[in-house]
Amino acid sequence: MPGTFFGLEIARRGLSTHRTAMDITGHNVANANTPGYTRQEAVIAATDPYANPTLGSRLLPGQLGTGVEATMIRRIKNEYLDVQARDSISSREYWQVQEEIFGRIEAVFPEPVASGIASTLTRFFNTWHDLNNTPQDPGVKAAVAETGGELATMMREAYQQLEDISGSILKVGSDGNVTGGQLKDQVDAVNEILRQIRELTESIKRVYAQGNQPNDLLDRRDLLLDRLAEYGPVSVTYLTDGGKPTGEIALTFFGVDVRAADVTVGLKLDGAQSSLLQIGGKKVPLTGYPGKAGSLAGLEETRLRIAGYMESFNKLSEALRDAVNEALEQEFFTPLSSLKDGNFAVKSDILSNPSTIKGERALYVARLATIGQADLDGATFGEYFHALLADIGARSGSASNMAGTHRAVAEQVESLRQSVSGVNLDEELSRLIQYQYGYQASARVLATIDEMLDYLINRTG
Known part of the structure; x- marks a missing residue:
């Protein structure tokens, strides 16, 4: 049967186990705000009971307990929640990056405002109506040239900003790399x-x-x-x-x-x-x-959308150039120019000398505002531009809505994951007190055995 010193080992194991549990609890508390940290706990189990071999018995664990030990330090983790959390993270980032880029695209077209492209396009055709009323008025001709130059500048700048946004997503060198x-x-x-x-x-x-x-x-x-x-x-x-x-x-x-x-x-x-x-x-x-998963796919999706908007915007400028030049029977916008070339503008000769504009053809240009253009799939210039704005607005709104929805989903899943794996300070402090009492009790057992041994060794005989 166990010797006199057997209880010392039980008390020692109790002290060691509860101290280990307190250390783990302290580690949890210290990492309560550490990103990605998973709560840990000591797996406490009774050690194998004492075996008392005799002549007629087998050497197997008996009934007298030998104490306690921390068999392992376990992570409190639900791997199934991890799968769901990563899926929700991918979906959130897919829409969130689109929301961000579409916000930048919308900033290129601050419509409707009095100084926007749509209002300037309307004002451009109105100046041609004014010129039709006074075909030889140099002041009106100057207004026509000025408004045309302003429209061309705004369209060039808007196209360049779209190109800059696209380049911020993916920049390609001259070699195609x-x-x-x-x-x-x-x-x-x-x-x-x-x-x-x-x-x-x-x-x-x-x-x-x-x-x-x-x-x-x-x-x-x-x-x-x-x-x-x-x-x-x-x-x-x-x-x-x-x-x-x-x-x-x-x-x-x-x-x-x-x-x-x-x-x-x-x-x-x-x-x-x-x-x-x-x-x-x-x-x-x-x-x-x-x-639809991940910011890489979201960025590429948006980049291709921007490429489509740039193509549509360039198509609008080329149709405007060809229609105005043909109706005026004069080169008003620079020949062969386009937004893609970066030089879409009113011809420099007209800007420097607006009196050369053929005022007698002004009505034909003014009528273009309400005439559907074959190059624009039958839409007028204003209708085509507003359709472009409507598509940007609709997709921007959709991206914002989807991003908001998937952010909420990701937050909810993360909340569920934290409820399992996160550190709850109240719970950890409760465990700390529990382990403290266990440690103190083991120390008390050790002190009691020490007194017994002192009495047995030093006070008897």
């Missing part, structure tokens, strides 16, 4: 995140191989996986060996395995000038991947 922009910056960020995930995975595998629990390393990797989900769809599978975790994960980005160190994410342009990712040896079109 990607040189900058948000898309390139985000692809670089993805490669850096993948590098860190691979390094952490190797460290995690080594800790598991030694029989330990790499909780804080796992938190850091999960936080990186959340960040990766901001850029595109992520799929994570945690691999095991005989039911035991190994630390290895099966990780895909846009459906492509990205675990290997030689797999990098690149950005290319296809023949249609739309962007695609080159992940390892596979090409993934950003606008063709199933589902």
